[in-house]
Amino acid sequence: MLLAIDAGNTNVVFAVHDGIEWRGRWRIATRDDRTSDEYAVWLLALFQHVGLKATDVTRCVIGTVVPAALYDLRRLSRTWFDCEPLVARAPLDWGFEIRVDQPQEVGADRLLNSLAAHTLYRGPLIVIDFGTATTFDVVAEDGAYVGGVIAPGISLSIEALHRAAARLPRIGIGRPQAVIGTSTVPAMQSGIYWGYVGLIEGLVTRIRGEFGAPLKVVATGGLAPLFAEGTTIIEKTDPDITLEGLRLLAERNRAPILSRGALRE
Structure with missing residues (x-):
């Protein structure tokens, strides 16, 4: 299953897609000092309400406009879901041109x-x-x-x-x-x-x-x-x-490989 994380300036939205439909969507206020462990305790408790486990997640994709939030969201994916997240950035294969100056x-x-x-x-x-x-x-x-x-x-x-x-x-x-x-x-x-x-x-x-x-x-x-x-x-x-958009981007791009060293970052 895919864990999609949309981190905005006001809220972070987490959602799980099983390949057919979204199994759950949850949001929490964006805070720069929230740790990966705090995210995990909150999110995994919500997983239980829809019959999901951490091991059900095989891929993770993150889209964020808050650079400070990315570090702990990456750690969440690596430590608690054992996968290297795909991070939505311009150099990926989007399937379309980005026709702007920058x-x-x-x-x-x-x-x-x-x-x-x-x-x-x-x-x-x-x-x-x-x-x-x-x-x-x-x-x-x-x-x-x-x-x-x-x-x-x-x-x-x-x-x-x-x-x-x-x-x-x-x-x-x-x-x-x-x-x-x-x-x-x-x-x-x-x-x-x-x-x-x-x-x-x-x-x-x-x-x-x-x-x-x-x-x-x-x-x-x-x-x-x-x-x-x-x-x-x-x-x-x-x-x-x-x-x-996160789901479609994950479909278009190969999953990054998790290195053991990344888990110690």
Whole structure:
């Protein structure tokens, strides 16, 4: 079985695929000081709930935008699952060209989303990922990654608004029924929700105009369904697109060989 690890700025998602389906998905807050043993104790306890054991895992693939987390995630794979992880990086066989000025600077999550979106939905398309940052990634008809847009994430915007304005409270994210708020909290919720809907619609329209061809729009991330309710520009939501990218990348690339010396690192 394959253990896929998607380490983002906010959460680390672990998932196991048995070759047919995902057997389980679990998330934990990203923390630079979390050790491989801490990950293992937490993860293996969750394995038991779905009838899995550490020995069921034969391959591991890691995608991360948090370099500090990689060391202990590698140790987790080596020590507890006895396999050298495949780490998602630009030099691997992605099955498509990375047509940008600095391919090595593109986040692994953006390439993984592009790989899965093209495989599942075919291009050309835009992948919107509602994460710590809100990213828009453009995939050409042949599957090539051709660039995109990075905007502040919704939670970051809410936190910045609360911190910078002394009288504005911290609010939750929801879809307000009216655009015009009649008190502070509804006004803030409207600004965040409908403001981001406007951001999505505006950027997609401009990307389509610059690209010069129709582009499907696929959204992922925990907030994707919420924002898809507010606009018809999002045609498909897929919460597992990054995990699917990890699975597809592992299929395309040979498993690294675990050396005994690596276990002592």
